[in-house]
Amino acid sequence: MKAYRIASIPGDGIGAEVVDAGVEVLQALAGREQFTISFDRFDWGGEYYKKHGRMMPEDGREQIRKHDAILFGSAGHPDIPDHITLWGLRLAICQPFDQYANVRPTRILPGITSPLRHVSGPELDWVIVRENSEGEYSGVGGRVHQGLPIEAATDVSMMTRAGVTRIMRFAFKLAQSRPRKLLTVVTKSNAQRYAMVMWDEVAAEVATEFPDVTWDKAIVDAMTMRMTLKPETIDTVVATNLHADILSDLAAALAGSLGIAPTANLNPEREFPSMFEPIHGSAFDIMGKGIANPIGTFWSAVLMLDHLGEQPAAARLMRAIERVTADPSLHTPDLGGKATTRQVTDAVITAILADNE
Ligand code: NAD
Ligand code: K
Ligand code: MN
Numbered sequence: 001m002k003a004y005r006i007a008s009i010p011g012d013g014i015g016a017e018v019v020d021a022g023v024e025v026l027q028a029l030a031g032r033e034q035f036t037i038s039f040d041r042f043d044w045g046g047e048y049y050k051k052h053g054r055m056m057p058e059d060g061r062e063q064i065r066k067h068d069a070i071l072f073g074s075a076g077h078p079d080i081p082d083h084i085t086l087w088g089l090r091l092a093i094c095q096p097f098d099q100y101a102n103v104r105p106t107r108i109l110p111g112i113t114s115p116l117r118h119v120s121g122p123e124l125d126w127v128i129v130r131e132n133s134e135g136e137y138s139g140v141g142g143r144v145h146q147g148l149p150i151e152a153a154t155d156v157s158m159m160t161r162a163g164v165t166r167i168m169r170f171a172f173k174l175a176q177s178r179p180r181k182l183l184t185v186v187t188k189s190n191a192q193r194y195a196m197v198m199w200d201e202v203a204a205e206v207a208t209e210f211p212d213v214t215w216d217k218a219i220v221d222a223m224t225m226r227m228t229l230k231p232e233t234i235d236t237v238v239a240t241n242l243h244a245d246i247l248s249d250l251a252a253a254l255a256g257s258l259g260i261a262p263t264a265n266l267n268p269e270r271e272f273p274s275m276f277e278p279i280h281g282s283a284f285d286i287m288g289k290g291i292a293n294p295i296g297t298f299w300s301a302v303l304m305l306d307h308l309g310e311q312p313a314a315a316r317l318m319r320a321i322e323r324v325t326a327d328p329s330l331h332t333p334d335l336g337g338k339a340t341t342r343q344v345t346d347a348v349i350t351a352i353l354a355d356n357e
Contacts, residue, residue, distance in 0.1 A: 001034060001035060001036060002034070002035040002036070003035065003036045003037075003038070004035060004036070004037045004038070004068045004069070004308060005038055005039075005040065005066075005067050005068055006026075006037060006038070006039050006040070006067060006068060006069050006070070006071055006304075007039075007040050007042060007063075007064040007067040007069075007070045007071070007273070008022075008023055008039045008040070008041045008042065008070075008071045008072075009041075009042045009044055009045075009064075009070060009071070009072045009073065009089075009093075010041070010043070010045070010073040011044070011045040011046075011072065011073040011074045011075050011076075011089065011282070012045045012046040012047070012073070012074060012075065012076055012077045012085070012282045012287075013073075013074055013076060013077070013078075013281070013282025013283055013284060013287040014073075014074065014280070014282060014283040014286060014287050014292035015045075015072075015073025015074025015075070015076075015277075015278075015281070015282055016045075016073050016074075017073075017287070017290070017292045017294075017341055018073060018278060018292050018293075018294040018296065018297040018341065019071055019072070019073040019297060021294040021297060021298075021341055021344075021345040022071055022294065022297040022298060022300070022301050023039050023041075023071070024345060024349065025294075025298055025301065025317070025345060025348050025349060025352070026039075026071075026301055027039075028349040028352050028353065029313055029316065029317055029352050030313075032313075032316070032352065032353070032355075033310065033312070033313045033316075035310060035313070039071075040064075040067070042056070042060070042063065042064065044056040044057075044060060044089060045075060045077065045085070045089060046076075046077025046078075046079065046080050046085060047077075049077070049080055049084070049085070049088065050079070050080075054088060055075065055084070055085060055088030055089040055092065056088065056089055056092065060092075061092070061093065061096060061097070064093075064273065065272065065273070066273075067273050068273065068308060069273050069274055069275070069276060069304050069307065069308060070093065070273050070274070070275040070276065071275075071276055071277070071297075071300070071301065071304065072090070072093075072265075072275050072276065072277035073277065073278075073297070074277070074278075074280065074281045074282040074283075075088070075089040075090040075281075075282075076281045076282035076284075077282065078282075078284050087139070091137065091139075093275060094132055094133070094265050094275065095133055096272075097267055097272035097273065097274075097275070098133065098267050098269075098271065098272060099132055099133070099265035099266055099267045099272070099274055099275055100131065100132050100133035100163065100166060100167060100170075100266075100267070100268075101129060101130075101131075101132060101167060101170045101264075101265075101266040101267075101268055102129070102130035102131075102132035102244070102263060102264070102265050102266070103127060103128075103129055103130075103174070103263070103264045103266060103303070104127065104128040104129075104130060104244070104248045104251070104261065104262070104263050104264075104279060105126070105127045105128075105262065105299075105303075106124065106125075106126045106127070106128065106248070106251040106252060106254070106255045106261060107124060107125040107126070107255060108120065108121055108124055108255050108256060109255075109256070109260065109295075109321070109322055109325040109326075110322045110325055110326040111325045111326035111327060111328060111331070112255070112256035112257075112260070112325055112331075112335060113256060113336075114254055114255060114256060115253065115254065115256075116228060116231065116254055119231055119254070122232075123231050123232040124231040124232075124254060124255060125235070126231075126234050126235060126236070126237060126251060127174060127178070127235075127236050127237070128237045128238075128239065128244050128247060128248045128251060129167065129170060129171040129174060129236065129237065129238040129239070129244070130239060130240075130241060130244030130245060130248065131163065131164070131167040131238075131239070131240050131241050131244065132241060132265055133163060133241075134158055134159055134160060134163045134241065135157050135158070135159055135163075135195075135240040135241035135242060136155065136157040136240060136241050136242035137241045137242065138156060138157065138158040140155075140156040140158050141153065141154040141155040141156050142154060157192075157195055157240070157242075158195070159195040159198060159199060159240075161198065161202065164198060164199050164202045165202050165205075165206060167238060168185075168202055168203050168206040168238065169206055169209070170268060171183060171185075171236060171237075171238035172206055172207065172209065172210040172213050172215070173210070174236055175210075175213045175215070175235065175236035176210055176212060176213050178235060178236060180235040181212055181213050181214060181235075182213070182214050182215070182234075182235035182236060183213055183214070183215040183216075183235070183236045183237070183238065184215070184216055184217070184218050184223070184234055184235075184236070184237045184238075185199075185200070185203045185215060185216070185217045185218070185238055185239075186217075186218055186219075186220050186223050186237060186238065186239035186240070186243050186244070186247065187199055187200055187203075187217055187218070187219060187220065188219060188220050188221075188243070189219075190219060196240075199240070200217065203215070203217070203238075220239065220243045220246075220247070223237075223239075223247060224247070224250060227247070227250060227251065227254060228250075228254065231254070248261070248263075248279055249261075249279065252279060252280075256335060257293060257334040257335050258279065258280045258296070258334070259278070259280060259292065259293025259295060259296055259332065259334040259335070260293060260295040260296050260299065260325070260335075261278065261279040261280070261296050261299075262276070262277075262278060262279065262296050262297075262299035262300035262302070262303055263276065263277050263278065263279045263300060263303075264276050264300070264303040264304070264307060265277070266307065274304075274307055276300040276301065276303050276304040276307075277297070277300055278296030278297045278299075278300055279296060280296060286333075290340050290341050290342060291332055291333050291340055291341060292332070292341050293332040293334050293335065293341070293344070294341050294344055294345055294348075295321060295324075295325065295344065298317065298321050298348060299318070299321060301317060302314045302317050302318050302321070305317065315357075316352060316355050316357070317348075317352065319351070319355055319357065320348050320349075320351035320352045320355060321348060321351075323351040324344060324347045324348050324351055327347075330343060330344055330347050332344060
């Protein structure tokens, strides 16, 4: 029997609430499959920072380096500036572990209503691929004359040909594996004339390796309009670190709620563990209330099982999720319902145990 070891990093706010729920669900699922799954929990994040002055231990990455995957909640604490929590934990794992492909599927699950009047199902079935290692989040930049009227500051969006080429190849390959074989390359090469122009050139070069993929380009601002007015023209999307960060929150909302949206931070070469997390953050406004929607984390667990090669288990978990979303009495407040995290978690576990396929 295969035995998986997963590092769980709940982090702060609702991140911790939903990851605990995800661990419970995965344990129930493993009971029905031909593998075992064990979790090592790492309580890193804001509270750790308050005690130790850093978000994770100095050898933190070494501690999780050998795990089969990482299940992550959220970095973000009300008492600590966001750039410290993000760079000290999430980016401190993603970037050194070279999880350069951030994959964000979006579709409208059964029972969930899109805020778009004309959309109810197959018109909105997307995968957004986010470049996850460089671009606007390279960490290159600086501030001089801080606080003075002459202060100046930069955040440099650094892109490398190698970095752009590998994410384009990943996105074309993913598009090729989907029935419609359709890829939209998001850009802003009208206003940003260096890195974004290279981005477009590399896209055209990589496209020649995938003659069966139909692809087009969209300027990021126009893309927001297309997502809301013509969602059926979109299938797979590739965009920069910042653009895809923004577009995928929009995509999640169009599919019903930020609370259901999943992410895989993949190191496709499997040199390092990949990391799976809901796309949302710590949600200070609802933390501690027990009403966070755990579906985004459960769906992220589906992506994790898929990555581990456990497709039947991934499919079983997805069926259980969809059985639960189909019942409006099991919707959390973000979906307009009254259910709690506990009730949704119990219902998904019940659906897993009742699944006969
Ligand atoms: P957020 O994603 O935490 O919340 C945005 C809104 O969506 C809030 O109204 C929240 O209540 C709602 N929401 C999010 N997830 C939900 C869920 N599962 N169920 C129900 N409602 C949900 O974004 P924010 O408020 O901008 O950020 C809060 C903190 O989280 C900040 O510190 C930010 O830096 C951090 N953050 C971290 C990550 C990450 O770790 N990957 C991602 C985004 C934000
Ligand atoms: K998250
Ligand atoms: Mn985001």
